[in-house]
Amino acid sequence: MAGSTTQVEPPLALLAELTHRCPLRCPYCSNPTALEGRSAELPTEAWLDVMAQAGRLGALQVHISGGEPAARRDLEALVQGARAAGLYTNLITSGLLLDRARLQRLKDAGLDHVQLSVQDSEPVGADRIAGLDGAHARKLEIAAAVRATGLPLTLNAVVHRRNIAHVPDLIALALTLDAARLEVAHAQYYGWGLANRAALMPTRAQLEAATAEVDAARARLKGRLVIDYVTPDYYARRPKACMGGWARRFMVVAPDGAILPCHAARTIPGLEFPNVRSTTLADAWSHGDAFVRFRGTDWMQEPCRSCDRREVDWGGCRCQALAIAGDADAVDPACALSPLHEALVALAERESAGAPPPYRYRGSDA
Amino acid sequence: MSAPLSADSRPALVAHARLQRDTARERWVVQAPERLFVLDEVAHAVLSRCSGTASVAQIAAELGAEFDAPVEEIRGDVLALLQDLADKGIVRDQPA
Numbered sequence: 001m002a003g004s005t006t007q008v009e010p011p012l013a014l015l016a017e018l019t020h021r022c023p024l025r026c027p028y029c030s031n032p033t034a035l036e037g038r039s040a041e042l043p044t045e046a047w048l049d050v051m052a053q054a055g056r057l058g059a060l061q062v063h064i065s066g067g068e069p070a071a072r073r074d075l076e077a078l079v080q081g082a083r084a085a086g087l088y089t090n091l092i093t094s095g096l097l098l099d100r101a102r103l104q105r106l107k108d109a110g111l112d113h114v115q116l117s118v119q120d121s122e123p124v125g126a127d128r129i130a131g132l133d134g135a136h137a138r139k140l141e142i143a144a145a146v147r148a149t150g151l152p153l154t155l156n157a158v159v160h161r162r163n164i165a166h167v168p169d170l171i172a173l174a175l176t177l178d179a180a181r182l183e184v185a186h187a188q189y190y191g192w193g194l195a196n197r198a199a200l201m202p203t204r205a206q207l208e209a210a211t212a213e214v215d216a217a218r219a220r221l222k223g224r225l226v227i228d229y230v231t232p233d234y235y236a237r238r239p240k241a242c243m244g245g246w247a248r249r250f251m252v253v254a255p256d257g258a259i260l261p262c263h264a265a266r267t268i269p270g271l272e273f274p275n276v277r278s279t280t281l282a283d284a285w286s287h288g289d290a291f292v293r294f295r296g297t298d299w300m301q302e303p304c305r306s307c308d309r310r311e312v313d314w315g316g317c318r319c320q321a322l323a324i325a326g327d328a329d330a331v332d333p334a335c336a337l338s339p340l341h342e343a344l345v346a347l348a349e350r351e352s353a354g355a356p357p358p359y360r361y362r363g364s365d366a
Numbered sequence: 367m368s369a370p371l372s373a374d375s376r377p378a379l380v381a382h383a384r385l386q387r388d389t390a391r392e393r394w395v396v397q398a399p400e401r402l403f404v405l406d407e408v409a410h411a412v413l414s415r416c417s418g419t420a421s422v423a424q425i426a427a428e429l430g431a432e433f434d435a436p437v438e439e440i441r442g443d444v445l446a447l448l449q450d451l452a453d454k455g456i457v458r459d460q461p462a
């Protein structure tokens with residue numbers, strides 16, 4: 001039934017989620033609502049082995065993320081291990097637990113690049129989203145410290161109804177902070193983000209205005225600032241190739257060592273996930289149930305099965321299909337060919353038009 | 367927009383880009399965050415010379431000798447390739 005296990009191209013990148021611990025409480029956070037505690041986390045040696053295995057398997061990049069990866073005191077050692085494995089090493093961070101001295105140590109360990117997130121372009125709104133007073137000011141200091149050590153900087157901003165009007169200010173902030181790249185990512189509705197969807201969903205008019213701003217800035221800043229724009233799903237006509245296609249480009253290792261095709265894959269019932277404590281990355285990638293299950297096109301139903309985009313978007317996102325259609329095997333409802341698409345658009349329009357409900361902050365029980 | 371490259375430019379990879387051999391797939395790539403550029407033989411020959419000290423004209427002359435091709439033609443191709451990578455934020459002109 002499932003996709004072919006022969007002749008599988010190795011993954012291009014490893015997403016290493018070192019921890020779920022984090023000092024911030026972003027309501028859009030894509031981490032699962034059931035967060036792993038410190039005691040479940042892999043020890044240093046296990047992570048070093050994961051890096052080495054990823055390099056041998058053919059991965060070229062590692063994105064070190066979390067949670068807040070700097071919550072791990074062995075971060076420097078892990079960066080060093082990643083570089084020794086030949087991986088281009090990118091740190092994805094909120095910045096909160098870093099300082100100039102630690103950034104220097106990370107650079108000395110071989111770190112290639114820092115991706116720093118901000119919650120908004122101005123401190124009041126940003127701190128309210130982050131759930132911590134003073135967070136934004138700290139981030140600006142960290143951005144300066146990143147550049148002072150000579151490390152290249154990407155600024156990342158997740159946008160949603162509370163900050164989407166500030167896209168021009170976020171672009172200006174990226175230039176002020178001397179970032180070479182800006183990632184404007186519309187909030188995706190996984191984990192805490194799904195729990196807060198109505199508080200995050202922008203209107204179509206807000207989305208179109210933001211897209212126009214990004215397009216204009218891209219032309220104006222060509223050669224100076226690269227702007228990556230992650231488009232939202234609910235107002236789209238066709239889905240994105242989620243993760244570049246299931247188990248085609250990315251491999252995720254979760255804090256507890258579970259090996260996943262995408263960071264939200266654990267929401268899908270009935271999938272078995274291998275763990276680095278007992279399975280090699282190579283074995284998981286080629287034969288792991290969760291990897292084989294939706295790889296390629298054999299698993300597809302109609303309308304994907306006979307669609308000429310099936311090897312372009314690979315049927316969209318399985319987790320979104322589950323979340324909306326209640327069936328991980330269904331076509332992604334972001335696709336206009338899905339029978340649920342109109343209902344999805346209506347839901348987005350309804351949620352974005354209503355008064356935003358209060359945030360359900362990450363880590364709180366409410 | 368930054369100034370276009372010319373024959374006198376001294377191109378270099380930007381700090382966050384890394385030229386690397388992809389041994390698993392037997393090819394050369396340039397890595398940048400969330401980006402991967404796969405290089406053909408010519409692109410690799412050009413980029414491996416982008417040290418920030420050699421000018422576009424010098425790089426073209428070297429390639430002309432190596433590939434036994436007319437330098438005038440090569441210079442235009444090299445410039446077009448580098449300008450494209452500069453627009454993508456991977457190559458920049460090393461300030462003198």
Ligand SMILES: C[S@@+](CC[C@H](N)C(=O)[O-])C[C@H]1O[C@@H](n2cnc3c(N)ncnc32)[C@H](O)[C@@H]1O
Nearest residue numbers: 028029030066067092093094117156187188193
């Ligand atoms: C989960 S965070 C972990 C790293 C670090 N704590 C941070 O926030 O930068 C990884 C990246 O995903 C982004 N992100 C988090 N939730 C998201 C969502 N729902 N949609 C899109 N991007 C999201 C963050 O801004 C960050 O760049």
Ligand code: SF4
Nearest residue numbers: 022024026029067094
């Ligand atoms: S998105 Fe926010 S809450 Fe989630 S891990 Fe990053 S900083 Fe922490």
Ligand code: SF4
Nearest residue numbers: 304307309310315335
């Ligand atoms: S029907 Fe399936 S393959 Fe075709 S565009 Fe929609 S999601 Fe993609």
